[in-house]
Amino acid sequence: MTPQAQVVEVRAGRTRRRGRLIAAAMVAPAVLVVCGVYAYPALSTLAYSVSKIDLSPRFRIEGFVWLRNFINQLTDPHFWQATWITIYFGVMLCLLTVVLSFLIALLLNKTFFGRGLLRVTVLLPWAVPPVASGVLWVQMFHAEFGFLNGLIRAFGGEGGIIWLGGSTIALHSVLITEVWRWIPFATLFILAGLQIVPKSVREAAAIDGAGSWRGFRHVTFPLMLPVVVPVVIFLFVWAMKVFDTIFVLTRGGPTRGTTTLNFLTYRQGFVQFDFGNAAATAYLLSALTVVVIAGLGWMLARSRKLAGM
Amino acid sequence: MAALVGTSAGRRLKRVLTYGAAVLVLVVTAFPLYGIILTSIQTEPDIRSVDVAFVPTYIETEHYQRIFDEASGIPVAESMVNSLVVALATAFLTVAIAVPAAYALHRMSVPGRRIILGGFAAIYILPTLLFVLPLFIAVVQLGLYDTYIGLVLPYTAFTLPFMVWIMGSFVRAIPVEVEEMARIDGAGLRQLMFRIIIPLLRPGIFAGLLLGFILAWVEFLTPLLFTSDLSVLTVTLGLFRSTMDIAIGQLAAATVLTALPVILITAIFQRNISEVVTAGVER
Numbered sequence: 001m002t003p004q005a006q007v008v009e010v011r012a013g014r015t016r017r018r019g020r021l022i023a024a025a026m027v028a029p030a031v032l033v034v035c036g037v038y039a040y041p042a043l044s045t046l047a048y049s050v051s052k053i054d055l056s057p058r059f060r061i062e063g064f065v066w067l068r069n070f071i072n073q074l075t076d077p078h079f080w081q082a083t084w085i086t087i088y089f090g091v092m093l094c095l096l097t098v099v100l101s102f103l104i105a106l107l108l109n110k111t112f113f114g115r116g117l118l119r120v121t122v123l124l125p126w127a128v129p130p131v132a133s134g135v136l137w138v139q140m141f142h143a144e145f146g147f148l149n150g151l152i153r154a155f156g157g158e159g160g161i162i163w164l165g166g167s168t169i170a171l172h173s174v175l176i177t178e179v180w181r182w183i184p185f186a187t188l189f190i191l192a193g194l195q196i197v198p199k200s201v202r203e204a205a206a207i208d209g210a211g212s213w214r215g216f217r218h219v220t221f222p223l224m225l226p227v228v229v230p231v232v233i234f235l236f237v238w239a240m241k242v243f244d245t246i247f248v249l250t251r252g253g254p255t256r257g258t259t260t261l262n263f264l265t266y267r268q269g270f271v272q273f274d275f276g277n278a279a280a281t282a283y284l285l286s287a288l289t290v291v292v293i294a295g296l297g298w299m300l301a302r303s304r305k306l307a308g309m
Numbered sequence: 310m311a312a313l314v315g316t317s318a319g320r321r322l323k324r325v326l327t328y329g330a331a332v333l334v335l336v337v338t339a340f341p342l343y344g345i346i347l348t349s350i351q352t353e354p355d356i357r358s359v360d361v362a363f364v365p366t367y368i369e370t371e372h373y374q375r376i377f378d379e380a381s382g383i384p385v386a387e388s389m390v391n392s393l394v395v396a397l398a399t400a401f402l403t404v405a406i407a408v409p410a411a412y413a414l415h416r417m418s419v420p421g422r423r424i425i426l427g428g429f430a431a432i433y434i435l436p437t438l439l440f441v442l443p444l445f446i447a448v449v450q451l452g453l454y455d456t457y458i459g460l461v462l463p464y465t466a467f468t469l470p471f472m473v474w475i476m477g478s479f480v481r482a483i484p485v486e487v488e489e490m491a492r493i494d495g496a497g498l499r500q501l502m503f504r505i506i507i508p509l510l511r512p513g514i515f516a517g518l519l520l521g522f523i524l525a526w527v528e529f530l531t532p533l534l535f536t537s538d539l540s541v542l543t544v545t546l547g548l549f550r551s552t553m554d555i556a557i558g559q560l561a562a563a564t565v566l567t568a569l570p571v572i573l574i575t576a577i578f579q580r581n582i583s584e585v586v587t588a589g590v591e592r
Binding site: 016019020022023024026027029030031033034036037038040041042044045048059103104107110112114115117118119120121122123124125126127128129130131132133135136137139140144145146147149150151153154180183184188192237240241243244247248262265266269270275278279282283285286289290293 | 324327330331334335337338339341342344345348356357358359360361363406407409410412413414417418419420425428429432434435436437438439440441442443444445446447449450462463465466467469470473498523526527529530533534545546549557561564567571574575576579582583
């Protein structure tokens with residue numbers, strides 16, 4: 001190596017190191033904020049979950065209680081009730097939203113007059129702030145002068161359904177609200193996927209004598225799985241976190257019928273001010289979410305392989 | 310059915326089905342929105358009538374005037390100003406932190422790049438309340454309870470990981486050749502950033518500002534837990550505070566005004582939003 005080349009080499013090394021330093025400096029603020037607002041609190045919550053905490057007159061950790069907060073939860077029937085409600089809510093939200101969105105996406109994938117208008121309209125519920133959508137669905141569900149009962153009466157029914165009255169029906173009313181809110185996102189995502197699945201593939205299937213349903217079942221659907229599974233992951237994560245709608249529509253009632261684990265955490269933390277148990281519940285909910293997402297991620301990897309992506 | 314396809318009767322049937330389905334979807338998605346607007350322009354007795362009217366016979370603007378009255382109890386105008394200030398601050402702060410981070414993560418060598426990007430995505434799996442419990446304590450202890458900063462900081466943090474991802478997709482769309490050309494011409498990093506990258510990123514930065522604004526505007530949990538004073542009331546929290554009120558018409562009017570900015574932005578930039586989602590699918 002000539003001396004000149006050596007100089008160039010050293011300089012290049014120095015610039016590279018400098019470049020890396022600058023790059024790190026550019027990422028640092030984002031990483032610091034995220035550590036400060038996610039990593040540090042997540043660890044604090046972990047500490048809370050094994051502590052006895054006193055909040056009045058001021059915040060104080062009174063002592064280490066091992067896993068007592070977790071055992072409290074796992075032996076509490078209310079916790080299990082909330083767990084089953086959460087799982088049911090998550091599964092139903094994913095199922096209903098994906099099926100309806102798939103149908104709407106198939107429709108929007110056709111060419112017809114007014115498709116542009118429909119595309120914009122389908123997006124709109126997504127743009128409604130969750131609290132606002134809660135308020136407007138309260139108006140839809142109102143037992144006396146709500147629009148849904150009014151609609152039923154207009155078609156000759158009795159229209160006396162108390163939508164937010166019983167714990168089961170209230171849960172499904174919240175579900176309707178959330179499905180309505182998430183159809184835009186799922187539709188957009190699936191539609192984008194449909195436009196990637198080459199039309200020629202579907203046409204070839206049609207020529208081979210596959211009817212609409214069979215073409216869908218054996219060609220479109222398997223090819224679409226790698227697109228549908230991420231949507232399901234998104235929706236499930238969202239379902240685990242849903243708060244605003246429940247807060248505005250039912251406050252977790254009646255008789256805990258709409259109290260999901262997330263809402264239970266809120267109640268324990270900010271209604272009962274029992275941070276120890278709230279922290280334990282938050283971690284149990286996190287564990288549930290992570291396990292389900294890991295399962296879905298495995299499915300995604302498999303479906304990608306099957307679809308040859 | 311299969312035999313019908315291709316014949317003109319079959320095609321007509323298909324067409325009718327398509328339009329029928331289109332109308333159904335249109336009605337189901339738009340009806341709740343239509344309902345709240347309808348409620349906001351009817352008189353209180355008509356809203357509370359069991360004979361639900363589906364078509365307005367008059368337009369009553371009283372509710373809209375009332376909610377801007379000083380005496381109405383819920384300071385809607387002030388809450389809009391509060392939300393505007395907080396949402397703008399959040400949008401600019403988030404984008405200002407996210408753009409350099411996204412650029413460095415995608416175009417420079419950052420140690421632990423994959424871990425950082427993966428961590429930013431993984432955060433969203435966990436429930437927000439997991440982080441909010443200690444943040445609440447911190448906000449109270451730092452004296453940030455009931456302040457703008459006590460809202461802007463959590464909003465920024467909650468939006469940031471997502472924003473870095475979105476900005477990353479825009480950064481990756483910039484051809485590497487452009488940067489190499491600039492480097493050959495002797496441009497330093499600062500020149501490269503301000504003369505080349507940021508101008509090229511302008512559509513992305515604009516989209517990011519809109520997104521940051523919307524996410525902060527609609528946020529509910531943070532103001533619910535971190536504020537209680539009416540002087541820092543946000544629009545979304547105002548809606549909840551007024552659900553305790555008895556005036557449904559005014560609540561509907563306030564709801565329409567809260568949703569309107571976001572709906573307008575979404576409708577106008579519908580194409581850009583679709584593009585971001587489409588880019589997500591293709592990846």
